[in-house]
Amino acid sequence: MYAQLLVEVGVEELPAIPLLKIIDNIKSSWSNILDKYMLTSDFDFFYTPRRLVLIHDAIPLKQASSVVELFGPPVAIAVKDGVPTPAGVSFANKCGVDFDSLSTKEDRGKEVLYYSSTKEGVDTATLLEEMLKEWISSMAFGKMMRWADRSDEFIRPIRWLQVRLDDSVVDAELFGVKSNNFTYVHRMNSFEKQEVVKNSDFETILKNGNVLLDPKNRRELILQEFAELEKDNNITIEIDEDLLDEVVAITENPKALLGSFDESFLELPPEVIITSMKENQRYFPVFNNDKLSNHFVVVSNALTDDYSKVIAGNERVLKPRLSDAMFFYKNDLKRGLKTDGLELVQFMDGLGSVADKIDREEKIALYLANKFGVKGEKISQAIRLAKADLTSEMVYEFTELQGLMGHYYAKALNLDSDVCLAIKEQYMPVGEGSELPSTIFSAIVAMAIKLDTLIGLFSVGKIPTGSKDPFALRRAVNGIVRIVLEFDLPFDIDEMTKGLSGGYKEFDLKQLKAFMLERISKSIDMNPSIINAVLASGESDIVKIFKKCEALNSIVSGSDFKDISITFKRVANISKDVSNFDVDEDKFELDEEKNLYKKFKEITSKNYESYEDNLKALFSLKELLDNYFDKVMVNSDDVSLKNNRLATIGQIYNSFKEIADIKEITI
Numbered sequence: 322m323y324a325q326l327l328v329e330v331g332v333e334e335l336p337a338i339p340l341l342k343i344i345d346n347i348k349s350s351w352s353n354i355l356d357k358y359m360l361t362s363d364f365d366f367f368y369t370p371r372r373l374v375l376i377h378d379a380i381p382l383k384q385a386s387s388v389v390e391l392f393g394p395p396v397a398i399a400v401k402d403g404v405p406t407p408a409g410v411s412f413a414n415k416c417g418v419d420f421d422s423l424s425t426k427e428d429r430g431k432e433v434l435y436y437s438s439t440k441e442g443v444d445t446a447t448l449l450e451e452m453l454k455e456w457i458s459s460m461a462f463g464k465m466m467r468w469a470d471r472s473d474e475f476i477r478p479i480r481w482l483q484v485r486l487d488d489s490v491v492d493a494e495l496f497g498v499k500s501n502n503f504t505y506v507h508r509m510n511s512f513e514k515q516e517v518v519k520n521s522d523f524e525t526i527l528k529n530g531n532v533l534l535d536p537k538n539r540r541e542l543i544l545q546e547f548a549e550l551e552k553d554n555n556i557t558i559e560i561d562e563d564l565l566d567e568v569v570a571i572t573e574n575p576k577a578l579l580g581s582f583d584e585s586f587l588e589l590p591p592e593v594i595i596t597s598m599k600e601n602q603r604y605f606p607v608f609n610n611d612k613l614s615n616h617f618v619v620v621s622n623a624l625t626d627d628y629s630k631v632i633a634g635n636e637r638v639l640k641p642r643l644s645d646a647m648f649f650y651k652n653d654l655k656r657g658l659k660t661d662g663l664e665l666v667q668f669m670d671g672l673g674s675v676a677d678k679i680d681r682e683e684k685i686a687l688y689l690a691n692k693f694g695v696k697g698e699k700i701s702q703a704i705r706l707a708k709a710d711l712t713s714e715m716v717y718e719f720t721e722l723q724g725l726m727g728h729y730y731a732k733a734l735n736l737d738s739d740v741c742l743a744i745k746e747q748y749m750p751v752g753e754g755s756e757l758p759s760t761i762f763s764a765i766v767a768m769a770i771k772l773d774t775l776i777g778l779f780s781v782g783k784i785p786t787g788s789k790d791p792f793a794l795r796r797a798v799n800g801i802v803r804i805v806l807e808f809d810l811p812f813d814i815d816e817m818t819k820g821l822s823g824g825y826k827e828f829d830l831k832q833l834k835a836f837m838l839e840r841i842s843k844s845i846d847m848n849p850s851i852i853n854a855v856l857a858s859g860e861s862d863i864v865k866i867f868k869k870c871e872a873l874n875s876i877v878s879g880s881d882f883k884d885i886s887i888t889f890k891r892v893a894n895i896s897k898d899v900s901n902f903d904v905d906e907d908k909f910e911l912d913e914e915k916n917l918y919k920k921f922k923e924i925t926s927k928n929y930e931s932y933e934d935n936l937k938a939l940f941s942l943k944e945l946l947d948n949y950f951d952k953v954m955v956n957s958d959d960v961s962l963k964n965n966r967l968a969t970i971g972q973i974y975n976s977f978k979e980i981a982d983i984k985e986i987t988i
Contacts, residue, residue, distance in 0.1 A: 324445075324486045326364075326377035327520045328453065329504060330495065331481035334370045337570035339462040339476060344368070350459040351375060354452050359384045360445060367534045369573045370622075371505065374534060376523075382486070384442030391416055393434030396425055409434060449484055450493035457495060471496060481505065481514070488519050506530020507573050509624040531574040531624055540569045543620055546577035547605075550618060554579060557608040558618050564599055571603075572622040579607070580632045584615045586643045589650055590729045596719050597642050602635070649714035658709040658730050666711070671781035671826070675708060678773060681824055682707075686769035688821060693810055695761055703743040703766050706731060710744075724748055739763075750800050757807050764804045771797040772821060779833045780825035798840040805863045814838070814861040834861065841866060847874045850987040857982035872932035873981050876940065883988055888943045888950075892974050893984035895955060899971035901964060908965045913952040917945045918969055925976055932980055939977055946973075 348366045355361050360381050367374040391412075393399060399409030405420045413420040416436040426435035457475065465474035473496060484493040484500040493500040503514040504523065510531045517523050524534050533539045543565065547558050556579075568575065586594060591606075591613040598604035598617050607616040619635045621628065664676035672678065683704045690697040710716045710727035728745030739762045746763040747770055749756055758764040775797045778784070785794050805812045814837055818830050841863065842852045847870060855869045876882060909915045921942060929935040955970065957963045977983045 322382040323362075323379035324382050325520045326375065326380045326445075326449075327483055327485045327517075327523055328375040328449075329481075329483040329523075330373045330453075330457070330479060331483075331505060332371060332373070332475075332479050333477040335368070335477055335570070337370075337567045339464070340368065340570055341566055342463075343461060347373070347460055351456050354455055354459075358448055358452055359387070359442070360448070360452075368536060368570070369532060369534060370571050371573070372534075376520075380486075381445060383444050384448075386442050387440045389438050389440050391436045392426070392428050393423070393436070396432045396434065399434050412436075446486055446491045449486075449491050450495075453484065453493060453495060469497075483517065483523075485517075485520055507532050507624060533574060536569050539572060539575050540565065543569065543575050543577055546575075547618065550577060550579050554616075555609070556614060556616065557611075559595075559606045559608060561599065561605070564603060564605065568603055568620040572620060574622060574624060576621045576623070576628065578619050578621055578628055578632050578635075579616055580604075580619055580636045580639070581616045582636065582639055582643060586647060587613065587615055589643070589646055590726070592722060592725055593646050593650065593715065593719070594643065596722060597646050598639065600719070600721075601642050602639060604635070604639070645718070646715070649718055653710075653713040653715055653726070653730060654733055656713070657734060658706050658727060659712070660705065660709050662712050663708060669778065669781065669783070672777045675711065678777070679705060679708060681777065682769045682773045684824060685772050685821055686765055689765045689768060693761065693765065695765060699737055699740055700762070700765060702737070703740045703747075703762070704769060706736075706740065707744050707747045707766065707770070743767075750803055752796065753799065757803060761808055764808050764810075768801055768804055771800050772817075775801075776818070776822055776825055776833070779836075780822070780828045782828075784832070784836070794836075795840055798837050799844060801837075802841055802844060802863055806867060809864055812863045814863065816861075845870055848877065848986075848988070850985055851877055851981070854981040854983060854985035857985050858978050858980060869932050869980050872936055873986075875933055876936055877986060877988060885940055885943055886983075886986060886988065888946050889940070889977070889983050891950065892946065892970055892977075893982070895967065896971040896974035897984070899967045899974075902968045902971045902975065904968045904972060905965055908962060910962070911953055913945070913949045914966070914969070917942065917949045920945055921969075921973055921976075936977075936980060939973070942973065 351364065351366065355364075362377055362380045364375055364377045364380075367376070393412035393415075394408045399406055399412065405413070409420060409423075412434050413423055413436075416423065416438075418436065423434050423436050425432050427433075428435075460476070462476040465476055466478070467474050468478040475496065479496045479498050481503065482493065482495055482498045482500045483502065483504060484491040485502070490500055490502050502518070503516050504526065505512075506515055506527060507530055515526050515530060517526060527534050533542065544560075547560065550556065551558055594613060595606045598606060602617075602619070604617040604619050607614045607618060609616075617635075617639065619632075621631050621635075623631050625631065660676065660679070663679070664674050666675040667673075668675050668678045683701055686700045686704045687697045689695075690700045707724070707727065710723060710730060713726055713730070715726045716723050724747050725745055728741050731741040731744050739760065742760065743758075743763040743766040746758040747766050749758045749763075749767055758767050774792065775794055778792055778794060783792060783794075785792075790796075801812075804810070814834050815830075818833055822828070822830060838856055838861075842849070842856070845852050845867065851873050852870055855866055855873060858869075860866050860869060904918065906915075906918065909918065924938045924942070927938070929938065953966060955963065955966045957966065974983070
């Protein structure tokens, strides 16, 4: 038997961002609880600013009965001379029955005491309160609150509760609020409770009360209204998905409205206006012919026949925000780009101030510039000015504009275009798949900043452990790798870390290398044994690691490689203890020896355009090697012949190992 289930937890306005962070967990938690209580069934989860809702079209009215089996000690231990031993009595007590009620059963070849019973399922209505309390307690919003005289906590006070099977109210209580048969609609529609006679009426009552229950419907309505505004006003609305999710979460009856601000504010960098609108007011920026317009879109939750007052109110709120930004901007322009005061800003214990960090970054940047063939004069200027905007009023107000504001201030000072761009792009890439520096000049600046952070923190023991990485050092390595690959830069980890570590406290460079190689391995999407094979060859140049992995993967992915690998695994196994690789061709006795070595020397004498071509040539030795192993006794009784044959196979193995250690490959 099944019934409809409606659960509505009515709350004061939920904060959008904490809710959105755990929205998937909220749904999966209820699913897990259903499984735990043996009431698995499909359901929908909805939310508005004032409610969390679960709707089941069909939930079992009762748990299914289950058979409980208990296996006890062996009969030989449980019974002596026909009398139960303490072990037998203890098992009977555990089962809650007399010893005579037990039976026996074979378990893993032994006859043991056995007891089975049928556990009757519990009514769903009896379980729901317990299940809901478990569900609510699983919601890890972070900062919680208490209200009234209660000691328990939730993200916001709970004000009403519906728990209903079909159309009957289930006896349940959360935070002192008992389940009832009413809900609340949009506050501007009515403050009065609305009776829900039937579950099927619930969504209709909300809709008539100007509440769209399903966030997907609210999202679709907002996007539809955006499209209408764009068409009617010949504009383009920039849709920030995170911001859209947020306004969906804070509205019950969304209405997209177009507002405007004074054109004089367009003197500000567009990012300043956009950041101010998004962060402070949750407004969407508007563009006209790819240029920022003096308009914005606000998604209102108000109910009114005349939205002009809502628009005017939002325009009034935005104006002082932009006025403040203009004040900061002009003050910063007067001051210019200066690093005064950064010597007083602590970077990290053991690594000095931000000014000290800049000094280290400059040395790294000049080292890289020399390594990559880029003139270093402008590099120093870019590094020394990159963090100058940290003391600006604008960055103090909007920390996310760090670097970007330095770029605008540098342009206002008519500094070199490469320097301006490098200041703007100094933190790129900021995450996986994000934008990379656009020039080699900017790339060197960005790498220098990341390398100083990476090496510096390792030097003072701030090394990531487990999943913890408070200083984002894994992201720093990922950024370095992506830049190196994008610009095809020679970056040998051993050489670079040794060359750059002189300005830091002495630390274990091998640990840093292992950390970087681990991040590289994680970033390559292929058979892990291929990556291990390349790394086992001792390769530490980032670009070469990727190219060798791609080349080897191309061959290993072939349908015939399994057959090929048997031969070359044999080569690797024979060679593992070989230390002398000197081959004397005069000691060859058989044609198979001569033919194999002749072909091998021919292959290794050539220059190849790619690692893949080189590997294909080496793998082409398979037939000759098979013939060699069929006809030639490697472990000859003649020690001189044996060593010569081992050296032959060892040379072939070593040629592979210049690219990858083939014994590491598993398929």
